[in-house]
Amino acid sequence: MSKWDAIWLNAQLATMQAGRPYGLIQDGAIGVKAGTIAWVGKRTELPGSPETLADAVFEAGGCWITPGLIDCHTHLVYAGNRAREFELRLQGASYEEIARAGGGIRSTVAATREASPELLTATAERRLRALRSQGVTTVEIKSGYGLDLETEVKMLRVARSLAEHQPVTIRTTFLGAHALPVEFEGRSDAYIDFVCAEVLPVVAQEGLVDAVDAFCEGIGFSPAQTVRVFEAAQRWGLPVKLHADQLSDLGGAALAAQFRALSAEHLEYTSVEGVAAMASAGTVAVLLPGAFYFLRETQLPPVAQFRQHGVPMAIATDCNPGSSPTTSPLLMLNMACTLFQLTPEEALTGMTRNAALALGLAEQRGTLAVGQAADFVLWDIEQPAELAYSIGGNPCLNVIKAGFPALPPAEFPQPN
Template identity: 65%
Template sequence: MSTPEFDLLIRNVRIVACDDDAGAASPPSFVAISNGQIAALGPSETLAPGATAKAELDGAGALLTPGLIDCHTHLVHAGNRAREFEMRLSGASYEEVARAGGGIVSTVRQTRAASADDLFAASARRLIELMRHGVTTVEIKSGYGLSLADEVKMLQVARALGQRYPIDVRTTLLAAHAIPPEFAGRADAYVDAIVTQIIPEAARLGLADAVDAFCEHIAFTPAQTRRVFEAARAHGLPVKLHAEQLSNQGGAALAAEFGALSADHLEHVDESGVRAMAQAGTVAVLLPGAYYFLRDTQPPPIALFRQHRVPMAIATDCNPGTSPGTHLPLMLNMACTLFRMTPSEALLGVTRHAAQALGLAHSRGRIAPGLRADLCLWDVDQPAELAYAIGSSPLRARLQNGVQHPL
């Protein structure tokens, strides 16, 4: 009987598989990789005698986790909103900034004016930072174009980033992010354009993996959101939703009705919304960076999510207005300190549950045979250290499809 030969053999690592728990690591173990997938793993003494590989990596006792997944970002945009940051520090609310012509529409102006090349260059810098902190899969939303041409431009830039860099990019069409200036006072007419023009064209071009909307009193009503979701369903696209961030609009229940992959933010969701999400299998994506940046005081109902067994994911929400950050491990610390999640819950939130929030649980988010060899090697002793240290970067190695790339 011949001994196996692998593409890569990682030895002497302590594995955090991120199955049902991420609170402890295995004894010294190995992971064998072939064709970009995990072929075998187990305690070091169980490695088949004579097993060989084209390359080997000695983990020297470091911690091995799945590659991190940032399942909610607005990474592609132009400019920044530092001035609005100053306004909020002076007492202006999120709603007041938006109504004064700032907020999302401010970034829309800058993004529309930017060329695709300029957008790519600016967004690439943010993407590289995510990768340096262990991200191997990232979701990128549109939503700063708010016209057919500019939404397509954003999605094309997002796709191009995934082709240029060793990271898997998933794209989400968020045309229903805000009402553009040319449709001021005519929100329903803009929704008409979304459902008859923007969604069909994005689907035809294969640029969107999902459709999102912002269901809020300063954005789109539940009835308007329903129209967007119906159009997404007609074009075979799954949905996600910015829900219950500033108020309870019943968005979580609406998302669940459409079998949404996730409902995101959720600071103001009630138990009926949580129960609906549980029944639909909709993931709660929590965004502690935005909560922190906006100095919010109403945390999402973690106890209800636990009670109803709603999976909780965590993401950076990287965006210029409310969460200008690219450090996903820092979000673990924020989720623990601000939301009182456990370090184990937080780590599952950027691995297994984040994969589920993107509809990718079948291929990544855990360390198991047959899954993608997207992996991170960390210079820490215990998994909890990834959430404990504020802003540290203990990443030793990052593997994408079984290939190690420079940090």
């Protein structure tokens, strides 16, 4: 056996593999070779002494290790903020009223169009560091705050570049069909023509995108317009995702399933028929409790139906300036439990194994298993449920990327 690059010892492992609660392995060890997990199991079953097995030996000190958290739905690259709209909503204005009055997404579009790549990179890096400090090792970043060719390309290039500055895996999603820009006012079909014929070909040819998304909603785009975007994505060989059924039931979940989408996201108003279609297509339900909380929504996503039909449920921050200005994945785990009544295990599965499914990365990430990327997190906890239980805390001791500590220890909280 060739020598491993690293080995982690004396850890409680929540492997998140199916079959037993949290995929628990007590007094476990993880061997790493070339950035992937080469061995995982009980320490007593190691095929030799640690020093002979690996070049670097790390001691976990009895702490817990989970797979790296995966934030599978963010809008991390943007300029400005919408704190004033937050005030307006508290005074009684609805999200839709603000959007129709020129606020909402359009206000962020204006700020993002004006921002330099350097400014977008600097602000996105701050948000990314916050996510990583709570255990995130993989992040999906959507465009959609440009709504023109130049800014959409700018956003996606910035998103791709973040992985050059921080040890994190980035997946990018083209969300050109996010809102109608002012220059296309009253001409939504013409804008969809523009997205499909002029913007998508450029970002696809430049290799800037891993998937294509759309906002199928009364204040977004119709199902028929969404179909056109998805058909264009198919022509470029790109998988699709969908902002679906957040504010009303337009059949978005079933539409996503029709195109075998990786995921459908939000889903508060999804019907039983939509749930069944997702189950048949293998489409993941991405639940976004931050947006639900921030917008003070009352229509819960159909969690019981997702369970009944076996639809995998992922959890994400939806980090964005208008409806979920959070960079705390741990708070989202808590909200998934307290607001959506997921169990702590379901919530953690939703930000590991199922989040990987939602990005098409299940063979590479999301569990502690041989062949998976050696991206995991060391936690100062006594049981995995604490990750969803605590409000406002951060028990992350270190994030491990490709088998080695990713950041200087000074950037992380110290154990109690």
